[in-house]
């Protein structure tokens with residue numbers, strides 16, 4: 001991603017930040033049927049910690065250090081925590097990660113491998129977002145949450161890469177999962193940068209996909225509101241797509257504006273649709289993605305069914321995070337019924353008989 005250094009607020013840092021971005025864009029014919037159009041996969045699972053968050057951490061962590069902070073903090077027990085901890089330690093900085101006290105051990109292990117200071121917080125974890133910002137203002141700690149401006153500027157590099165990979169073609173649509181709206185804001189920023197540079201004739205339609213169990217941005221889109229309304233705890237449900245589902249998205253207003261300006265839409269998908277898309281990614285496409293990262297394909301299926309995306313159009317789906325972190329946690333949706341045990345001689349007989 002440092003190919004675009006001139007358009008970023010920091011110079012290329014040393015360390016793991018150099019491994020961020022430059023992910024492949026793959027034309028995946030095998031996913032066309034499921035999606036209902038021509039599919040390109042921008043495989044963000046190939047980032048150093050397995051999620052697009054690295055594009056943001058690669059910029060936001062050195063940016064915080066430049067402004068004089070020695071300690072990096074974050075409030076997350078998912079991909080944000082893993083990525084922030086990796087980038088902080090890579091630049092020799094201490095990192096504080098605030099996690100809920102009921103964190104599953106597999107997630108704790110993923111974060112702890114970088115040896116940040118992990119603080120388990122009891123009580124209302126959702127309220128920590130505001131507390132974290134306050135912490136950032138009163139202590140020499142930079143708390144890098146989802147809408148930190150330097151993080152969002154790192155995210156925009158994904159757009160530059162998509163356009164360079166496809167040139168001279170351009171995509172008709174870009175489809176992303178959305179939670180806080182940070183990634184969507186970054187993608188929109190990237191499109192506007194291309195426009196300013198005279199490199200974008202017609203922007204792609206931006207489609208955002210939320211989990212139906214927590215979808216304030218979809219609800220605002222459908223009612224024509226310019227700002228999402230925060231959902232109360234009883235309006236928010238459980239989902240297998242644990243990386244998305246923010247009841248009060250800090251960058252929701254910007255995400256909505258991006259969708260409307262590009263003639264896109266916001267759609268919500270159920271856990272059943274997410275699970276089915278995750279299988280299609282693996283079984284048809286050969287991609288291992290986490291449930292949240294499968295939502296763009298689920299959303300695209302819906303959009304095609306609704307006639308919003310035509311079969312001859314091209315859509316870039318962005319699986320935002322790898323599914324490999326889920327394996328072994330008991331959360332993965334793998335159909336182990338298909339495995340069968342057999343003795344080698346029997347197997348050989350069966351193979352020979354089949355020929």
Ligand SMILES: *Cc1c(COP(=O)(O)O)cnc(C)c1O
Pocket residue numbers: 051053078079080146177178179180181182183184243244290292293320321322
């Ligand atoms: C963080 C995350 C998202 C959501 O991104 P936002 O910037 O919060 O909208 C989507 N998918 C994965 C895998 C994530 O880790």
